[in-house]
Amino acid sequence: MNAVQSETLDILQQVLRQSLLALAASSRANMPLFASALEAASHNEALHPVARAMLAELSESAGIVAPFSATKQ
Numbered sequence: 001m002n003a004v005q006s007e008t009l010d011i012l013q014q015v016l017r018q019s020l021l022a023l024a025a026s027s028r029a030n031m032p033l034f035a036s037a038l039e040a041a042s043h044n045e046a047l048h049p050v051a052r053a054m055l056a057e058l059s060e061s062a063g064i065v066a067p068f069s070a071t072k073q
Helices: 003-026 031-041 049-069
Strands: none
Touching: 003 031, 031 049
8 A cells, every 4th residue: 555545544534533423423323333333344354454444443433432422311
């Protein structure tokens, strides 16, 4: 992977992470379930290794915001 490709993937990952945070802030999404689904997807051997790594990182982000996305009733 060259420097331009690496930078492009970094930018994409940043956009996806911020989109995930926006989703948590704007909806009543079940973030622990979402994090779990992303984590499961990261183990799919049919996916490209870079995609699997990105999914694993996104699952960590979803897991971090999960406590903040919960609503009190």
